[in-house]
Amino acid sequence: MDPVTILALISGAQQLVKLLVPEVQKLIASGNVSTADQAKLKAAIDGIRDGSAFSGDAWQP
Amino acid sequence: MKRFIQIFFLLHLAFVVPLTQTACNKTTLEPSGVYAQPGAGGVVVYDLDLSIATSKNVIEGFLTWEKANRALIEPKYPQIRGYADQLRQNAPKWLQSAVALRDAYAANPTPANKTAFDTAMAVLDAAVTQAQTYLANAVKSK
Numbered sequence: 001m002d003p004v005t006i007l008a009l010i011s012g013a014q015q016l017v018k019l020l021v022p023e024v025q026k027l028i029a030s031g032n033v034s035t036a037d038q039a040k041l042k043a044a045i046d047g048i049r050d051g052s053a054f055s056g057d058a059w060q061p
Numbered sequence: 062m063k064r065f066i067q068i069f070f071l072l073h074l075a076f077v078v079p080l081t082q083t084a085c086n087k088t089t090l091e092p093s094g095v096y097a098q099p100g101a102g103g104v105v106v107y108d109l110d111l112s113i114a115t116s117k118n119v120i121e122g123f124l125t126w127e128k129a130n131r132a133l134i135e136p137k138y139p140q141i142r143g144y145a146d147q148l149r150q151n152a153p154k155w156l157q158s159a160v161a162l163r164d165a166y167a168a169n170p171t172p173a174n175k176t177a178f179d180t181a182m183a184v185l186d187a188a189v190t191q192a193q194t195y196l197a198n199a200v201k202s203k
Contacts, residue, residue: 031088033107038094041107044114049160053117054153058124061146 116185123192
């Protein structure tokens with residue numbers, strides 16, 4: 001591959017990074033847990049605490 | 062082909078490296094959420110709850126798989142049915158014990174309470190590992 005093509009590829013990759021990385025970071029940095037997801041987890045723990053989480057078919061012999 | 066490999070390498074550098082760095086971000090809670098409220102325990106209690114809920118989901122997934130495929134699994138691997146029934150009987154107690162110890166830690170975050178919680182989680186982790194082993198072995202020998 002000639003040097004011009006390599007430079008073009010690197011430049012293209014850099015442009016892609018500039019465009020896409022912030023979007024991907026937003027998705028992955030769902031290190032920020034939403035209010036809805038916090039409520040969902042709390043409900044799951046409450047279900048374990050009161051036993052209702054084990055009423056599904058999978059838990060019956 | 063050579064060009065394809067070079068492009069792949071560049072794209073790998075462009076995406077995988079930033080993703081790897083991003084994936085190391087710490088958990089933060091949206092301030093209006095239930096765990097973010099004063100006295101709710103914040104990220105620490107959120108993480109404890111997440112580990113309990115994840116264990117429950119894995120165990121439940123194993124039980125669902127066992128029940129849905131029982132006709133095929135039981136003749137060949139009777140021990141899987143045995144283990145699943147053992148989990149049906151005991152896992153609810155283990156999970157409720159972990160939640161009780163989580164409550165104790167949330168109310169009084171001492172090292173002793175954390176150790177007690179970790180001990181309860183070790184029981185769940187062992188159950189999860191065993192369930193995953195049965196699953197993997199059954200799939201492998203299909």
